[in-house]
Amino acid sequence: MNKIDQVLTKQQQNKGDRYLYIIKIGGNVIDNSENLYRFLKDFTALPGFKILVHGGGKVATQLSETLGVEAKMVDGRRITDIETLRVVTMVYGGLINKNIVAQLQRFGNNAIGLTGADGDFIRAKKRPVKKIDYGFVGDLDENSIKPQNLISLMDAGFTPVFCALTHDGAGQLLNTNADTIASALAVALAKYYHTTLIYCFEKKGVLKDINDEESLIREIDPQYYEELKEQQVIHSGMLPKLDNAFTAIARGVKKVIIGHSNDLGNIKEHQPFGTNLIEHYL
Amino acid sequence: MNKIDQVLTKQQQNKGDRYLYIIKIGGNVIDNSENLYRFLKDFTALPGFKILVHGGGKVATQLSETLGVEAKMVDGRRITDIETLRVVTMVYGGLINKNIVAQLQRFGNNAIGLTGADGDFIRAKKRPVKKIDYGFVGDLDENSIKPQNLISLMDAGFTPVFCALTHDGAGQLLNTNADTIASALAVALAKYYHTTLIYCFEKKGVLKDINDEESLIREIDPQYYEELKEQQVIHSGMLPKLDNAFTAIARGVKKVIIGHSNDLGNIKEHQPFGTNLIEHYL
Numbered sequence: 423m424n425k426i427d428q429v430l431t432k433q434q435q436n437k438g439d440r441y442l443y444i445i446k447i448g449g450n451v452i453d454n455s456e457n458l459y460r461f462l463k464d465f466t467a468l469p470g471f472k473i474l475v476h477g478g479g480k481v482a483t484q485l486s487e488t489l490g491v492e493a494k495m496v497d498g499r500r501i502t503d504i505e506t507l508r509v510v511t512m513v514y515g516g517l518i519n520k521n522i523v524a525q526l527q528r529f530g531n532n533a534i535g536l537t538g539a540d541g542d543f544i545r546a547k548k549r550p551v552k553k554i555d556y557g558f559v560g561d562l563d564e565n566s567i568k569p570q571n572l573i574s575l576m577d578a579g580f581t582p583v584f585c586a587l588t589h590d591g592a593g594q595l596l597n598t599n600a601d602t603i604a605s606a607l608a609v610a611l612a613k614y615y616h617t618t619l620i621y622c623f624e625k626k627g628v629l630k631d632i633n634d635e636e637s638l639i640r641e642i643d644p645q646y647y648e649e650l651k652e653q654q655v656i657h658s659g660m661l662p663k664l665d666n667a668f669t670a671i672a673r674g675v676k677k678v679i680i681g682h683s684n685d686l687g688n689i690k691e692h693q694p695f696g697t698n699l700i701e702h703y704l
Numbered sequence: 705m706n707k708i709d710q711v712l713t714k715q716q717q718n719k720g721d722r723y724l725y726i727i728k729i730g731g732n733v734i735d736n737s738e739n740l741y742r743f744l745k746d747f748t749a750l751p752g753f754k755i756l757v758h759g760g761g762k763v764a765t766q767l768s769e770t771l772g773v774e775a776k777m778v779d780g781r782r783i784t785d786i787e788t789l790r791v792v793t794m795v796y797g798g799l800i801n802k803n804i805v806a807q808l809q810r811f812g813n814n815a816i817g818l819t820g821a822d823g824d825f826i827r828a829k830k831r832p833v834k835k836i837d838y839g840f841v842g843d844l845d846e847n848s849i850k851p852q853n854l855i856s857l858m859d860a861g862f863t864p865v866f867c868a869l870t871h872d873g874a875g876q877l878l879n880t881n882a883d884t885i886a887s888a889l890a891v892a893l894a895k896y897y898h899t900t901l902i903y904c905f906e907k908k909g910v911l912k913d914i915n916d917e918e919s920l921i922r923e924i925d926p927q928y929y930e931e932l933k934e935q936q937v938i939h940s941g942m943l944p945k946l947d948n949a950f951t952a953i954a955r956g957v958k959k960v961i962i963g964h965s966n967d968l969g970n971i972k973e974h975q976p977f978g979t980n981l982i983e984h985y986l
Contacts, residue, residue: 516798528875574860593810
């Protein structure tokens with residue numbers, strides 16, 4: 423063990439005051455340059471360690487159309503053939519990721535743009551072909567993320583910015599759901615940091631009435647979540663996000679927040695922000 | 705100064721046995737998947753610290769054509785308008801860079817793919833408009849590279865893989881010559897490592913007769929270089945590379961090698977490799 427490893431190992435014996443925010447932004451934030459600018463500024467102002475995970479947005483679809491690559495969807499999921507993988511590697515890993523990094527640098531945030539292949543940070547398995555062949559899509563498991571490399575990177579002062587790409591360790595890049603990447607990172611790092619996972623999108627949070635931003639639910643614990651599901655209050659598109667979130671909480675993540683990207687600044691101002699998913703009500 | 709910085713600073717007081725290879729590959733290597741595979745395997749097998757810098761290749765030109773982005777050239781130099789910058793950000797920063805990283809990971813090399821914006825590793829200045837407006841092109845100077853961040857990254861066990869993009873620190877990505885990036889990195893790091901800079905391309909090295917691979921010149925020192933230039937032996941396309949190389953040597957780089965990507969393995973085998981540019985003959 424070299425000296426640097428010794429120092430790191432010592433730091434990891436105790437979370438101490440090591441706080442980590444893992445924040446995922448979706449396509450709707452990326453597609454709106456004003457919202458994106460505001461978000462990146464607020465992200466930079468957050469205290470402690472930070473990781474950003476971003477999805478795709480319209481650009482990949484537009485580029486696919488221009489290139490004549492047909493977008494294939496089954497049950498709302500993208501099928502990633504080799505041509506689509508090329509497009510998302512260019513758009514997610516290049517265009518979007520590197521422009522976000524350049525913007526963060528402008529705000530003084532020492533960002534470093536990554537796929538899961540970089541640094542072997544996220545190793546996935548190509549989804550097995552059953553009824554549907556999803557193509558070059560990666561699934562994560564509990565061994566996908568080895569925290570040590572990421573901790574070294576953050577301790578060296580860098581802010582990781584992940585796009586929705588991983589690899590299989592055998593040379594193949596894989597398209598991977600950004601929500602899943604964010605929650606897997608949160609679970610893997612929760613042992614080393616007081617970890618908050620935040621999903622930023624274009625709504626104020628989980629709404630009782632999807633058409634009424636005032637119907638925001640401030641806090642949900644697992645029991646209330648079951649009730650809300652029984653009452654069919656929660657919009658179906660939100661269910662995978664919330665399932666992901668409560669799994670993360672059950673596995674050590676302190677808190678999951680779902681909220682509007684424009685409200686991220688509330689954290690620093692100690693103002694309420696979005697829907698807080700918690701282990702149980704106090 | 706934190707503990708990690710203290711450890712690093714101590715290591716930097718003496719190059720000791722810290723050897724660094726900085727290797728640039730051009731488009732011709734990237735466009736040939738067999739040569740690229742072989743090169744990446746040989747690159748991984750090199751001892752010591754390593755940095756890879758890669759150029760573009762045909763893919764950017766092809767994508768530009770498909771997208772109807774006209775490739776503008778003046779005096780053999782690419783003009784980078786905003787549309788061209790988008791294309792090279794996708795192709796250099798995304799498609800090529802991330803596929804190289806995935807391949808290196810397959811060989812057990814813990815590569816991390818970068819632009820100069822990532823980690824603020826290479827900060828350039830947009831080229832001033834004089835006779836020609838080169839567009840979003842970055843020029844480097846002696847302040848462009850702050851070695852500390854890169855040293856931290858390499859000491860943490862990562863192999864940097866740079867594409868031909870930098871940033872201006874104010875949010876703007878810039879297209880930047882890969883040869884220049886490689887020599888600037890070599891000069892900036894020569895204080896901390898015994899540094900060898902290698903340009904890999906599709907010829908055996910500097911040839912007396914460009915059509916005869918057997919006419920390879922094994923060693924050139926600055927005085928012989930002047931003679932060769934006077935005799936007009938050296939192909940004009942090679943002059944910027946060699947000027948760059950001798951500048952790097954004058955500024956502390958131990959050796960510059962120009963050779964065929966397929967011959968890189970010779971280093972490990974202690975076999976002669978390419979044209980060696982040296983400070984002076986022994």
